[in-house]
Amino acid sequence: MIEYSKIKIKGDKKNSDFFFKYLDEIYKFRKENKIDLNIKNIHHFVIQTKSEFAVSLICEWLMQSPYNYEFSFVHELKRHHVLRFNDQSPDILIQENLSPEEDFVFFQNSLNPKSKENPNIKFIGEVFEVTDLKKLDGILTNTQKVKFQDPLPDKFYDDYIHWTTPSIYTHNSIGYKQRPNAQRTYLMDQEWNFDDEAKARFKLSKDMFNNLSLNKYVLPIDHFATRIYSHDRELAILEYLTLTNYWFWGAYNIGDQNSSTNVCRNLQGDPESISPAKVFTANNTPAFLSFLDGLPCPTENFVQLYGRRLHHFALGVTDGFIGDESKNYRNVDYVVDQLKNSHMQFLDHVIGSCQEGLKQIFSKKSAHSLLITEYIQRCNEFDGFFTKENVAALTKAAGDDDLIT
Ligand SMILES: [Fe+2]
Incomplete structure (x- = not known):
């Protein structure tokens, strides 16, 4: 059983006193009612x-x-x-x-x-x-x-x-x-x-x-990310925690995209491939104020166009490189190149580096599900879902695509 008071919340996105008061009470209620065991x-x-x-x-x-x-x-x-x-x-x-x-x-x-x-x-x-x-x-x-x-x-x-x-x-x-x-x-x-x-x-x-050997590299779903309105961010997370055995892991402010990425995880010890993380993405300030801040608005723009909904599934990619290590051609680069040759379309190029901890990329939205597929390779057991630089670039690329599709 996890001792919730010992969880050190990650990230720099500020949450309200209201959020922390109820976070505490929800965890207490779950423990008292043995919900996490059920x-x-x-x-x-x-x-x-x-x-x-x-x-x-x-x-x-x-x-x-x-x-x-x-x-x-x-x-x-x-x-x-x-x-x-x-x-x-x-x-x-x-x-x-x-x-x-x-x-x-x-x-x-x-x-x-x-x-x-x-x-x-x-x-x-x-x-x-x-x-x-x-x-x-x-x-x-x-x-x-x-x-x-x-x-x-x-x-x-x-x-x-x-x-x-x-x-x-x-x-x-x-x-x-x-x-x-x-x-x-x-x-x-x-x-x-x-x-x-x-x-x-x-x-x-x-x-x-299989013939492209992608079965050696691509793993099952790692996380799934929902886009919501800015005013719903804390409530959506708290609601999720009342309904599941997940924990609030942390939230990162992506200031120049007027957005934050908030992660809930199953911390009971199973890897993400067995228990994928749930991510919530929301604007920092509502869309109607963005012009006053002089900031772009890709997250809430998506919600206004498509409604509150799941935005992407991320598939894990095994850590490693192909060829001479000095060429820095990582498994995710190989996977994406093979899929591009098979006519899968991506937004932008593979973002990030193993020096920063991980590399990731968004596909174009599927016309058949309206969902983006992300591929994510964590290097050297990096414990996270993005770097701030990566997520800013990914958010911008997806936002640009929403404006033209
Ligand atoms: Fe993601």
């Missing part, structure tokens, strides 16, 4: 896309990441496609909404000009594995007054997922499920199969990833 790691992520895009989105993940396509199933008017790395790292579920009725994703997306163009595409949320769902629901519903999409049934099937209503701060939901088997399984009404043409595209995509 909630375990993230079991899977859910990304919704429209049906016409499902095959292409799966191909993107197969070609750009180490995940494999496992199987598909239908459950309650939603079709899911399971992408898996192994039994320890969270799965990724690509979801299609088969209902003719408009869901909350449609209404969230209708609020902003760019998201309105793709009303069915959105990252839905992450599902945590729990040891005792009934007990957790009792605390979350009765004491914490958390609102769920449906009340927890008295009797529920194995693998039932208990989803919160979307957060007003992030527009994402958190799911909880008990895992009945050692292997990851899902509650399904029926299995579903792609046709031979789709399966051939999957094979081609994965073969390309």
